[in-house]
Amino acid sequence: MTAGTGPERTKRRRNVPGGGGAGGQSLSWRKQKAVRIHEALTCDPVDVETLREAAASEGGLLTQEIRRRVWPKLLNISVYSLPPKPGPALRVNHHYYNQVLIDVRRSLKRFPRGMAELERSVLQDQLLDMILYVLRSHPELHYYQGYHDVAVTLLLTAGLRLGTAMLQTLSTHHLRDFMDPTMERTRSVLSYLMPLIQSESPVLHDFMLRSEVGCIFALSWLITWYGHVLSDFHQVLRLYDFFLASHPLTPVYCAAQMVLMRESEVLQVDCDMPSVHQFLSMIPTDFPYETLISRTHTLFQKYPPSELERQTSLRLLKSISAASFRSLQISSAQQRPDFVLRQQATPSLDVLPVRPQNTLVKLAVWGISASLGAAAFVVTQTALEWGPDLLLGLF
Structure with a gap:
């Protein structure tokens, strides 16, 4: 049966205005x-x-x-x-307070242009308390620079209490690999990048190896879900829709696909680390995100993590984020x-x-x-x- 036809389509037309009947649009x-x-x-x-x-x-x-x-x-x-409303009391004697405060103060570009200074100041205080609430509630989690970029997207979208609840769940699931005391699991997640590029384009992979660019250019992409590097808030929201609905390793597949979509341009850059790193770090403002998301989904289906690990003999630390995803799927279905x-x-x-x-x-x-x-x-x-x-x- 062709999509958009048949009984389901007919039923929908009966339930919405203009969906059916003579002359209905x-x-x-x-x-x-x-x-x-x-x-x-x-x-x-x-x-x-x-x-x-x-x-x-x-x-x-x-x-x-x-x-x-x-x-x-x-x-x-x-x-x-929802959790109780976070407040300033959370700031007292917290070992990450000063670092979070510095990052929150540097987050000005993440707020809408033209926002009144007083309103932005209130939101920055909420952002600080939101982050400290999650860190106090989960002592096993360690703050990383860029975590506030995820938190501010949730705050601006959902408000303080709901945003805090979502940040808490993301921190114990999708973002968990980035919140270890060391960066070993983060490096492990980044290790998927080059094998994915190699699977689709050996030529591009070899060029990047010769340039010695490594994977560090994509670090801020992954740990902030691209919130730090994109200036258009609507683009950020579109990617968050996708990532929230997908496997926790999807952002690294997205990074690989973003590089693959720029292959012809990358190959024209001087084959050295500074040139390639600088080029890849600058994401075009008119990048086709719907195409990116569609192709990222296809790439994930083609090379799921387990298959990619088998094909490339990757020896990686176990992803806590990936391991917890199935239980989140099951619980959310109820x-x-x-x-x-x-x-x-x-x-x-x-x-x-x-x-x-x-x-x-x-x-x-x-x-x-x-x-x-x-x-x-x-x-x-x-x-x-x-x-x-x-x-x-x-x-």
């Missing part, structure tokens, strides 16, 4: 995708596989409002069981939809069920979520729970 792919996401979120249990497919496929999760609902489900987080969780939850100041009015469906959640966190999240969440008819008004 077919919905745009964005609206169709938004409805699929809504249906997956309201299934009981939540259809996490459909959410993963939506996050990885063209366009990703479409809007900030939708991300606030889907990202927690990808990480098995309930918005009604989640209840948010409207069920809300009925079971005891109301609190942070998660009051609020009814949207008029233009609240199109909240400018950028600034609001940063200040109000879960409260703003629930406003949007409730709007989405009203059903596909209201959801379509977002587009």
Whole structure:
């Protein structure tokens, strides 16, 4: 059966405006995708596989409002069981406080241009407390420079409490290899890069070997999920959609594919370490990210980690992130939809069920979520729970 036809397509047309009947106009792919996401979120249990497919496929999760609902489900987080709001008390006598403070102060470029200095200052304080909360809660985790780039993306997208919950789960799963006391596991993850390039292009691989460029150019890509090196926040969000829905080693496959897509240009560079390193470190602003994501997915399917290790005789440290991914997949598949969780939850100041009015469906959640966190999240969440008819008004 061809995609987009048959009973499933007919059913969807009956449930959304303009989807069928005489003279009805077919919905745009964005609206169709938004409805699929809504249906997956309201299934009981939540259809996490459909959410993963939506996050990885063209366009990703479409809007900030939708991300606030889907990202927690990808990480098995309930918005009604969030950690307490982190506060300044966490800063007292913490051995990473000074290092985190320095990095947070240097994070100015990660905030939207034109943001008022006072608002940015408040967000930077929240970022500091958010990071220290996770580190205090998990003494086995060690801070690394660049961790704050991941944290600020979550903060700007989901607010303080929800962002902290997601950072905590990411730190014990996807980012775990980078949070050892030494960089041995990080180097182990980087070791996948050259074999992947060799598998697809021996010519490019040999050129890079002769240049002695190594893999260090991709280090900041992996440990910040590209947040540190991309200036366009929408590009960062698109990659986060993909990585949150994928295997923890996907960012290194993405790095390999990014190099492969620039092969012809790389081969024109002088074959020496400074020249090749400088070229690879500068990611073009117009890089085709949808193509990158699609090809990265294909590359992962073609050379999964176990197969790549077998073919190349890689002897690597065991990836804690990869080992924990399966358990996260299984647990996330048992989640209840948010409207069920809300009925079971005891109301609190942070998660009051609020009814949207008029233009609240199109909240400018950028600034609001940063200040109000879960409260703003629930406003949007409730709007989405009203059903596909209201959801379509977002587009």
